[in-house]
Amino acid sequence: MSALLEVRDLRVRIPLPAGTVTPVDGVSFSVDCGEMLALVGESGAGKSLTCLALLQLLPAAAYLASGSTALLGGQDILALRGEALRATRGKRIAIVFQDAGASLNPVLTAGDQVRETVLAHLPMTRAEARARAVSLLGEMGLPEPAVQYDRYPHQLSGGMRQRVMLAIALAAEPELLIADEPTSALDVTVQAQILELIDHERRTRGLGVLLVSHDLGVVASRADRVAVLYAGQIVEQAPTRELFGAPAHPYTRGLLAAIPRLRGPFATTRPMPGSVPDPASWPSGCRFAPRCPERFARCDALPAITQPSVNHAVRCWLAEGGS
Amino acid sequence: MTEPLLLVRNLSVEYRERPLFGHGRRVPAVEGVSLEIARGETLALVGESGSGKSSLAQAIVRLVDVSSGEIRFAGEDLLAARGENLRRLRRGVQIVFQDSATALNPRMLVGDAVAEGLIIHDLVAPGERAGRVAQLLEEVGLDQGLAGRYPRDLSGGQRQRVGIARALAVDPALLICDEPVSALDVSIQSQILALLRELQQRRGLACLFIAHDLAVVRQIAQRTMVMYLGRVVESGPTEALLASPQHPYTQALIASAPDPDPSTREAPPALRSDLSAGRPEAGCPFEPRCTHPRRDARCRTERPELNQAGGTSTACHYSP
Numbered sequence: 001m002s003a004l005l006e007v008r009d010l011r012v013r014i015p016l017p018a019g020t021v022t023p024v025d026g027v028s029f030s031v032d033c034g035e036m037l038a039l040v041g042e043s044g045a046g047k048s049l050t051c052l053a054l055l056q057l058l059p060a061a062a063y064l065a066s067g068s069t070a071l072l073g074g075q076d077i078l079a080l081r082g083e084a085l086r087a088t089r090g091k092r093i094a095i096v097f098q099d100a101g102a103s104l105n106p107v108l109t110a111g112d113q114v115r116e117t118v119l120a121h122l123p124m125t126r127a128e129a130r131a132r133a134v135s136l137l138g139e140m141g142l143p144e145p146a147v148q149y150d151r152y153p154h155q156l157s158g159g160m161r162q163r164v165m166l167a168i169a170l171a172a173e174p175e176l177l178i179a180d181e182p183t184s185a186l187d188v189t190v191q192a193q194i195l196e197l198i199d200h201e202r203r204t205r206g207l208g209v210l211l212v213s214h215d216l217g218v219v220a221s222r223a224d225r226v227a228v229l230y231a232g233q234i235v236e237q238a239p240t241r242e243l244f245g246a247p248a249h250p251y252t253r254g255l256l257a258a259i260p261r262l263r264g265p266f267a268t269t270r271p272m273p274g275s276v277p278d279p280a281s282w283p284s285g286c287r288f289a290p291r292c293p294e295r296f297a298r299c300d301a302l303p304a305i306t307q308p309s310v311n312h313a314v315r316c317w318l319a320e321g322g323s
Numbered sequence: 324m325t326e327p328l329l330l331v332r333n334l335s336v337e338y339r340e341r342p343l344f345g346h347g348r349r350v351p352a353v354e355g356v357s358l359e360i361a362r363g364e365t366l367a368l369v370g371e372s373g374s375g376k377s378s379l380a381q382a383i384v385r386l387v388d389v390s391s392g393e394i395r396f397a398g399e400d401l402l403a404a405r406g407e408n409l410r411r412l413r414r415g416v417q418i419v420f421q422d423s424a425t426a427l428n429p430r431m432l433v434g435d436a437v438a439e440g441l442i443i444h445d446l447v448a449p450g451e452r453a454g455r456v457a458q459l460l461e462e463v464g465l466d467q468g469l470a471g472r473y474p475r476d477l478s479g480g481q482r483q484r485v486g487i488a489r490a491l492a493v494d495p496a497l498l499i500c501d502e503p504v505s506a507l508d509v510s511i512q513s514q515i516l517a518l519l520r521e522l523q524q525r526r527g528l529a530c531l532f533i534a535h536d537l538a539v540v541r542q543i544a545q546r547t548m549v550m551y552l553g554r555v556v557e558s559g560p561t562e563a564l565l566a567s568p569q570h571p572y573t574q575a576l577i578a579s580a581p582d583p584d585p586s587t588r589e590a591p592p593a594l595r596s597d598l599s600a601g602r603p604e605a606g607c608p609f610e611p612r613c614t615h616p617r618r619d620a621r622c623r624t625e626r627p628e629l630n631q632a633g634g635t636s637t638a639c640h641y642s643p
Contacts, residue, residue, distance in 0.1 A: 042508045043479065143596060158372065159597045185506075187371040187535045189579040192592040214508040217538075217583035240585040258513035260538040262580045266562065268520070268542060271513035275478055 003030035004208040005054075005072050005093075005176055011065035012049050012058060014279075021279035022065070024049050025232035031176065034206035036199070038223035038240070040216050040255070044276035045229040047212045051180045054210075055089055056080070072176065091121040094169035098181035100161035104153040110164045111137065111149025114171055121172035136167040140197060159190035166197060176208040177201070184214065195222055216252075217259040220244060225311075228252050231276055231287035238312040248314040251288045286316070294318060326398050327359040328529050329383070329416075329497055334392030336378045336553075352378035354553040355392075362496065365523065365530040367544035367561065369537060369576065373598035375553035376533045380499050383531070384418050385409065397496065414444050417490035421502035423482035427474040433460075433485050434470030440492040459488040464518060480511035487518065497529045504539060516542045538580055541565060549573045552598060552608040559635025569637040571615040607639070617641040 012024035024046040031037045041047055052058050054070050054077065070078050072093060080088055097103045105113055114133035118124060124132065130149075137145035140163040153161055162182060169177060179198060183191035199222055201207040213219050219226060220240065227237040228251065236249040247253045254272035261267070274291040283289060289299040298317045306319050334356045340347035353375045360366045368376045381387045383394060385401065394401040396412055404412050417440075420426040427436055437456045441447050447455045457467040463484040474482055483503060490498055500519070504512040520543060522528055534540050540547055541561055548558040549572060557570040568574045578593035594612055601611045606623040613622065621640055629636045632643055 042510050141596070157597050187597065188537075188581070189371055189576065189592075189594045190597050191581070192579040193595070195581075196592050214510075215581075217509065218581045220581065220583045220585045221587050244583075244585045255510060256583075258510045259583045260509075260513070260516075260536075260542050261583060262538040262541060262565065262577060263582065263584075266541065269513040269516065271517045272510050273514070275480060275511065 004033045004035075005031040005070065005210070007054070007070045008068075010050060010053060010068045010070065012046070012053050012062050012068075013065050014059075014062045016280065018280060023232050023279045024053065027229070027232070027234055029227050029234065029237065031208040031210055033175070033208050034202055035225070036202055036209040036211055036223045038219035038226045039210060039212045039229055040214065040219060040226055041229035042214055042276050044231075044278075046232040047214075047229055048180055050229070051095060051178045051210070051212060053078070054178065055093065055095055056085060057095075087121075090117055090174070091172045092174055093176045093178065094172070094174040095178040095180065096162070096165045096169045096182045098184050100158065100165040101153065103165055104161060106153055109150050109152055110156060110161075111145075111151075114164065114167045117168050117171040133167070133171070136171055137164065140164070140167045140170075141193060142167075159186050159194070162186060162190075162194055163197070166194065170201060170207075173205070174207070176210070178210045178212070180212045181214065182211075183218070191218070215259070216244075216255050217261075228255070231282050232279065233287065233315060234313075235288065235316065236312075236314045238314075242309070242312055246308070246312075248308050248312065248319045249288075249316045250292050250294045250318070254291075254293075326395070328362045328364075328397060329358075329360040329531070330393070330395040331356060331358045331379075331383065332393040332395075333357055334379065334382060334394065335390045336375070336382050336387055337390045351553050353382065356550075356553075356555055358548060358555075358558075360497065360529050360531060362529055363523065363527045364546070365532055365544045367532045367534060367540040367547040368550055369534060369540055369547055370550035371535055371598050373552070374550040376550055377501055378553075379550075380418065380501050380531065380533055383499060384413065384416055386418075410444075414440075414493045415495050416497045416499065417493060417495040418499040418501060419483070419486045419490050419503050421505055423479060423486050423506075424474065426486055427482060429474055431473075432470065433472050433474065433477070436474075436485060437470070437488045437492055440489060444493050446493065455492075459492055460485075462491065462522070463488045464514075478511075479507055480514060483507065483511075483515055484518065487515075487522070491522070491526075494526075495528070497531065499531045499533070501533045502535070503532075505534065505536070512539065519543060536580070537565065537576055549576065552602055554608055555629060555636075555638065556609065557635060557637045558629070559633075563634050569632075569635060569642045570609075570639050571613050571642065572609045575612075575614070615639070615641055 008028050010024055010027040011022055013020050013022050027050055039047055069076055111133050114136055115129045118129040118132050134145045134149055142148045142163050183194050202209050223240050225239050226243045227234045230251050236252045257270040260269050285300040286303050289295045303315050303317045305313050305315050307313050336353040337349045337351045339349055370376050382389050434456045437459055438452050456470055460467050465484050504515050532544050544561050547561045547564050548555050551572050557573045568577055575593040603610055607627050610622045627638045627640045629638045
């Protein structure tokens with residue numbers, strides 16, 4: 001069986017006065033039906049551009065390099081244009097962003113924005129679409145959905161706005177949901193609720209989920225697999241338990257050591273120095289090498305991808321077995 | 324016993340709604356909160372958005388008006404202070420905000436932003452200012468060269484370091500950190516927490532640390548107070564509070580924290596809805612969201628007061 005989403009060699013280029021940069025540089029991954037893949041990395045890693053590229057929502061200056069493909073149920077969604085693109089976006093593949101306040105239309109009520117999506121994709125009358133919108137808002141945990149329907153985004157809390165965003169995204173029962181840091185701006189209590197809503201859709205109707213986060217801790221108990229992105233490249237990809245149990249890339253180990261833990265004996269987190277460099281100054285060898293505590297001579301060359309085990313891929317010379 | 328560095332007693336802050344017509348209702352943001360911070364100590368304030376954490380912090384630096392209560396800093400009445408006296412006291416209490424992008428003036432060079440406090444409080448001669456700024460930037464782990472850059476040229480983590488350098492410039496005794504790491508990547512969060520710990524040790528700084536994430540709080544605070552709708556519902560030594568939380572709200576906050584362990588499967592969310600669930604006129608503020616098995620009519624009519632038992636205090640009729 002082939003995957004629901006199959007992304008191959010995704011490259012996003014942005015021409016700048018000083019030369020063209022490639023902030024997403026050959027990213028490949030897949031998401032199955034009913035599977036949650038977490039895409040994890042720091043700001044500047046290329047996570048959001050990856051999401052936007054899949055929906056053809058890249059900023060005007062950016063473009064996809066030839067050879068980039070993303071098959072959704074076998075169809076290349078990067079090649080869709082016009083009506084076919086409109087019929088796919090929102091219907092088969094949907095997205096929620098971090099900042100629900102900026103994503104919602106401030107002059108339309110919450111409910112009307114949900115109804116709009118229902119009407120755009122499902123054969124329903126306006127009254128039917130309204131009823132469906134109310135029930136969606138209820139399913140997303142909005143108390144008194146019929147009342148909340150008429151509220152404007154500014155009258156809702158951040159968590160409530162994200163629930164509305166989720167109702168819009170799930171309105172047409174898409175096959176794939178891209179969730180780009182959906183809970184990073186929210187309280188931990190609301191974060192748990194929002195993630196559970198997404199997970200519920202995954203379990204009950206086989207929704208495929210690409211969950212993007214900077215926090216490995218958030219994805220640990222939810223994602224089936226994790227892909228770690230650094231400087232435009234996936235540096236490690238593995239089933240979640242294996243990634244946490246036997247992280248093979250020093251960057252993954254650094255991210256894990258930075259998570260503050262609530263359970264178990266107290267230990268201070270170990271900060272990883274530095275941050276993701278600007279795409280214009282990525283080294284030609286291993287891109288993590290300048291921050292890597294374990295770098296050695298070989299790191300001047302870009303590491304090949306090796307597989308410590310069947311489903312585990314890592315881009316590091318150390319993982320090659322005997323350095 | 325020596326007087327604590329900061330003493331807050333029975334503090335209340337309220338805002339008035341400003342409707343288009345008629346009189347606005349008074350909305351309490353902070354209700355009868357008392358706390359103490361000793362020199363060099365870190366106290367964390369924890370709660371969801373809307374719990375009153377930031378209002379309390381802003382009241383302490385006199386950015387919002389207090390409706391009743393008392394604030395004493397280093398033995399002096401902070402609320403009665405005016406003019407030159409207030410300016411002097413404010414030097415001792417500095418604040419670092421969550422959103423470093425809006426906290427810094429976008430048209431001001433980083434170096435000038437850090438020097439502002441030095442100028443206002445006339446701390447160093449003009450000729451020595453640049454040197455002092457360079458020293459401060461170095462202390463927070465920034466390259467001196469950044470003094471000549473604008474905030475937009477900096478990453479979120481770097482801007483937060485600038486915010487800290489700005490606060491340190493006037494050599495405060497108390498640093499109020501209002502969600503200083505909530506907007507940052509986990510990796511950068513860890514760097515800033517390490518920096519704050521280091522500064523506290525080196526300078527003997529006291530800190531009021533505001534956050535919604537208990538795992539972050541555990542990294543830095545000796546004591547923790549949990550707030551719900553403007554009231555303190557539980558407080559105690561951080562490790563004791565995490566090991567045996569008494570208040571159902573504290574328990575729910577702990578249960579809501581994501582577990583960075585893939586071998587646990589996530590339990591159903593511990594709390595429904597958020598603070599917009601409602602503000603009861605009487606009784607326990609947490610009652611509408613509470614799942615305590617003994618929750619009853621008393622919770623809807625009688626407001627629970629903070630009761631001390633062991634090292635911690637809890638405001639719940641049925642806990643501990």
